[in-house]
Amino acid sequence: QQPVQSPQAVILREGEDAVINCSSSKALYSVHWYRQKHGEAPIFLMILLKGGEQKGHDKISASFNEKKQQSSLYLTASQLSYSGTYFCGTETAATDSWGKLQFGAGTQVVVTP
Amino acid sequence: DSGVTQTPKHLITATGQRVTLRCSPRSGDLSVYWYQQSLDQGLQFLIQYYNGEERAKGNILERFSAQQFPDLHSELNLSSLELGDSALYFCASSLTGAKNIQYFGAGTRLSVL
Numbered sequence: 001q002q003p004v005q006s007p008q009a010v011i012l013r014e015g016e017d018a019v020i021n022c023s024s025s026k027a028l029y030s031v032h033w034y035r036q037k038h039g040e041a042p043i044f045l046m047i048l049l050k051g052g053e054q055k056g057h058d059k060i061s062a063s064f065n066e067k068k069q070q071s072s073l074y075l076t077a078s079q080l081s082y083s084g085t086y087f088c089g090t091e092t093a094a095t096d097s098w099g100k101l102q103f104g105a106g107t108q109v110v111v112t113p
Numbered sequence: 114d115s116g117v118t119q120t121p122k123h124l125i126t127a128t129g130q131r132v133t134l135r136c137s138p139r140s141g142d143l144s145v146y147w148y149q150q151s152l153d154q155g156l157q158f159l160i161q162y163y164n165g166e167e168r169a170k171g172n173i174l175e176r177f178s179a180q181q182f183p184d185l186h187s188e189l190n191l192s193s194l195e196l197g198d199s200a201l202y203f204c205a206s207s208l209t210g211a212k213n214i215q216y217f218g219a220g221t222r223l224s225v226l
Binding site for chain 2: 034043049089101103
């Protein structure tokens with residue numbers, strides 16, 4: 001089942017912060033975050049495994065609450081290059097789902113000067 | 114460059130025709146995944162192969178089929194094409210393990226006229 005992402009879109013000025021949420025109704029093994037520019041390939045940002053770890057990539061970080069089956073992506077002090085559509089991909093704990101990712105509908109982020 | 118190669122970059126064809134999309138995974142990756150992305154939509158998982166064997170299936174139509182060859186490259190065959198099949202088709206590959214990170218190719222844009 002597809003995870004639910006919110007918000008659908010967000011417009012930021014350079015330097016502002018934003019949070020993108022991803023939630024699932026299934027027990028999760030991992031959450032993957034990607035950014036996609038229009039018409040291009042999704043670019044891997046980070047992976048979070050169950051255990052509630054928080055990871056960072058430059059000024060983009062994420063957390064994973066496995067009890068709530070939720071992950072959040074934090075864009076801090078946003079830069080113009082952060083513009084794009086952000087997708088979360090979830091991998092469930094079911095053995096027959098191992099390796100398979102279900103992607104959310106995406107959150108469009110626009111960073112303006 | 115993710116190291117995943119997809120050909121061709123663009124395909125324009127007519128309804129009812131059949132096309133083949135090709136994907137070469139990153140060196141060493143055993144898993145290949147196919148995704149469909151319709152205009153401004155999310156990534157829909159189609160199918161996964163691992164070391165030549167089908168591993169998982171998503172919402173793949175019966176008109177679509179795929180295979181992974183001994184050299185690990187994969188082909189996605191789309192037949193009896195309809196207008197609604199127009200989309201970006203992405204291939205991703207992963208090493209497959211505890212951190213199953215998928216790296217995406219640049220995609221094949223299919224236009225069915």
